[in-house]
Amino acid sequence: MTTATLPYRVTPARVLRSEWHKLWTLRSTWANLIITSALTAAMGAGLGAAYDGTGEGRMDTVLFVLLGTQFAQINLGVLGILATAGEYSTGQIRATMTAVPRRLPVLWSKAAVLAATALPLTLATNLLTFPLAQSFLTGTDQSASLGDPGVLRALTGNAAGLTLLAVLALGIGALARSVPMAIGAYIGLIMILPEILAMLPYESVDDAVRYFPGKALEALTTAQPMPGTASPGTALLAMLLWTTATLAVAATVLRRRDV
């Protein structure tokens, strides 16, 4: 056996492998991912089938078809929170940090493993959901094909945005160290706060809110950029910055505070 001749030592690749193993040996991961995909596809198909050509006529077609990804935002966020805060509530964190006392490789690995799971899943789901929903929308004003300008970009942008949100939630989980607290903070700060701020009658607040993660994700999901929203490129950059900043704070706290 070749592994027996190698000395036992911690390497970044091995921590990554350990975190990958941990993610996939929990039933909750499988349940979460299946539900996430199924809800997005079912909502897309349902909305497409129920659409009668009125009402949402002005809505961006990709945004409309992917309305089910609202659930994915919560689901994947919870998956990220469980990966970090879940370890504190179960006590698993003590075992984890005993094996990797440098700590930071654990956080980076968790983030990488989550991203490597969420991105292909959301991308595949979006690429399936769009044609599925469109099969009901032929002849309506929401009719579009994958080849139409901006459609592929919006489907991919949504997947990238959802992935970044999940990693952001993972960072919140590492900071909060409590699953309910982290879920509360995630839903409150990321999903509800921007909606409330957007209602304030100040131009400058409106300008800022469009770069908040939730709003930026919406901008990323549109095939035709809407007025008053960020451009897809800026939106992606904004989300990258939010996620990086959260992870950086989480890393600082992880290094300084006792487990």
Place this chain on the structure above:
Amino acid sequence: MGGRSYAAHPAPLTEVGALLEARSIHPGRTAYHHLRALAHTHGIPGARVEHVLGLTGLTDVAHRRVKGFSLGMGQRLGIAAALLGDPATLILDEPVNGLDPEGVLWIRTLLKSLAAEGRTVLVSSHLMSEMALTAEHLVIIGRGRLLTDTTVTDFVRDSGAGTVKVVTPQASDLARLLTAPGVDITTDTPGTLQVRGTDAQHIGRTAAAHGIPLHELTPNAASLEEAFMDLTRDAVEYPATLAGATA
């Protein structure tokens, strides 16, 4: 550890194996996968995981989720995790907690055999009788202060907590002769003395010197518990011990 901080070691699990809090495990994962994930961080092969599962008697439940484990099984899994890296030093906090009598015997044998292999096994426990059977070297800490650092045998011998049973027809004469500062003599049945604070040799000599016949002269070594209580009675409000078996 070995002159370096624990976090600076390239392979910490091979330096020290620790059982600090038994429930340091995600309840939704199986015992096997818990250990496998820890093993991955060090590149420890799956065969080693199987080995420590066997060593701790968990092979049959390895693929059950930890959620359904009893306290004793959780404890065994914690010990399995501590042994995973084949470490030179083991630190076990209250390892017999929650174990059934068979499990207690198992861990006693395991700790002794690990020490016999040349490892340092540090065990902290409040179970005096268990420590008396397992440990060789004893460190007693009370209120954050080191009270004793010695071997178990020396500690019990020097504690003065042992008694000598003396049966003699001239009990009151002997008691008078033995009376000295620090010597405590009690009588529960006529003709029988329980002497504390001196040894059988001294009692026998005193009796012989005064021509007092002795029918029985039996030293009773104190238990570790008695010796411990003796040491900490006045000094410590919340006693705590740390005992280790070193090969």
